[in-house]
Amino acid sequence: xxxxxxxxxxxxxxxxxxxxxxxxxxxxxxxxxxxxxxxxxxxxxxxxxxxxxxxxxxxxxxxxxxxxxxxxxxxxxxxxxxxxxxxxxxxxxxxxxxxxxxxxxxxxxxxxxxxxxxxxxxxxxxxxxxxxxxxxxxxxxxxxxxxxxxxxxxxxxxxxxxxxxxxxxxxxxxxxxxxxxxxxxxxxxxxxxxxxxxxxxxxxxxxxxxxxxxxxxxxxxxxxxxxxxxxxxxxxxxxxxxxxxxxxxxxxxxxxxxxxxxxxxxxxxxxxxxxxxxxxxxxxxxxxxxxxxxxxxxxxxxxxxxxxxxxxxxxxxxxxxxxxxxxxxxxxxxxxxxxxxxxxxxxxxxxxxxxxxxxxxxxxxxxxx
Ligand code: AOF
Ligand code: ZN
Numbered sequence: 001x002x003x004x005x006x007x008x009x010x011x012x013x014x015x016x017x018x019x020x021x022x023x024x025x026x027x028x029x030x031x032x033x034x035x036x037x038x039x040x041x042x043x044x045x046x047x048x049x050x051x052x053x054x055x056x057x058x059x060x061x062x063x064x065x066x067x068x069x070x071x072x073x074x075x076x077x078x079x080x081x082x083x084x085x086x087x088x089x090x091x092x093x094x095x096x097x098x099x100x101x102x103x104x105x106x107x108x109x110x111x112x113x114x115x116x117x118x119x120x121x122x123x124x125x126x127x128x129x130x131x132x133x134x135x136x137x138x139x140x141x142x143x144x145x146x147x148x149x150x151x152x153x154x155x156x157x158x159x160x161x162x163x164x165x166x167x168x169x170x171x172x173x174x175x176x177x178x179x180x181x182x183x184x185x186x187x188x189x190x191x192x193x194x195x196x197x198x199x200x201x202x203x204x205x206x207x208x209x210x211x212x213x214x215x216x217x218x219x220x221x222x223x224x225x226x227x228x229x230x231x232x233x234x235x236x237x238x239x240x241x242x243x244x245x246x247x248x249x250x251x252x253x254x255x256x257x258x259x260x261x262x263x264x265x266x267x268x269x270x271x272x273x274x275x276x277x278x279x280x281x282x283x284x285x286x287x288x289x290x291x292x293x294x295x296x297x298x299x300x301x302x303x304x305x306x307x308x309x310x311x312x313x314x315x316x317x318x319x320x321x322x323x324x325x326x327x328x329x330x331x332x333x334x335x336x337x338x339x340x341x342x343x344x345x346x347x348x349x350x351x352x353x354x355x356x357x358x359x360x361x362x363x364x365x366x367x368x369x
Pocket of ligand 2: 095
């Protein structure tokens with residue numbers, strides 16, 4: 001079967017978007033962008049260079065891919081998940097690098113909202129004689145770039161709520177610590193989600209009740225645990241908690257309204273970072289906290305509990321994405337009711353995919369933009 005150019009472009013762009021996920025949660029204020037250089041040297045198109053934005057955000061994806069392709073970039077097509085940059089940072093603009101390397105075509109997915117780049121990246125390419133095909137699989141790319149895009153447009157970190165709900169609509173059992181609801185495969189998936197976020201957040205209730213570690217414990221991904229944040233108005237987290245004891249493995253931040261208190265100072269002394277917060281209705285003010293996190297360079301927050309915290313984010317219109325795991329486990333007596341289920345989710349959320357993980361189901365919802 002012969003493939004049209006568009007089909008081929010979509011295929012390589014899909015591969016490029018998958019590849020771009022590799023450094024999600026690890027590129028600071030920069031988005032995790034993917035680049036594939038594809039050349040047809042007589043035997044059909046092959047990938048001759050790959051790049052994903054480096055850890056910390058620099059170098060960008062394009063120069064990495066161009067370096068691998070070398071001379072084979074001449075006359076080749078470059079697939080990029082985001083419009084190549086047009087500004088001088090620590091290195092020259094990626095758009096100029098693509099021109100200098102002799103790239104013939106650039107197929108791009110999402111446009112960059114960064115005022116220094118938006119539209120100008122494409123202009124540089126066209127002025128350099130490159131054919132530009134923008135907007136290929138733009139929605140798919142935007143979903144990987146979503147935290148960067150949210151942070152650019154709202155100046156706050158993007159929020160994903162994760163919830164695991166039992167067959168009887170519960171998320172746990174009162175005074176029973178951690179109660180397994182989903183199985184191993186779903187657990188592994190949620191650890192991947194941890195690794196892909198800039199921060200994981202729980203309320204102090206969950207921290208005290210479950211004594212969680214909130215690290216990514218998948219083989220080979222242990223280094224990818226992001227910062228853990230506890231909403232802890234009065235800095236009640238014990239220094240003997242697993243969260244504090246694992247500070248060497250992943251940073252810990254305490255979002256408190258009493259950073260000067262003795263308890264907060266003890267936590268700081270143990271290596272935790274204090275984030276001074278405003279109070280609203282007896283709770284840590286969430287919109288301001290999310291703005292502060294964005295200012296600290298954290299673009300995405302994975303909220304893992306508990307019920308009250310999840311409900312606050314939802315009620316305040318701050319939950320951008322919801323990841324809902326459903327299991328067949330029955331909790332029964334003393335169950336803690338889920339703050340919402342698939343049936344009670346507000347209408348503004350639309351389905352964004354569903355999967356089966358072992359015996360469990362996983363549903364993603366996105367707030368309609
Ligand atoms: C690209 N390729 O891989 C990424 C881009 O602070 P700087 O100089 O690194 O610039 C950050 C901006 O670069 C960021 O806001 C976004 O516009 C762009 N990110 N661009 O060409 C990449 N990560
Ligand atoms: Zn660049």
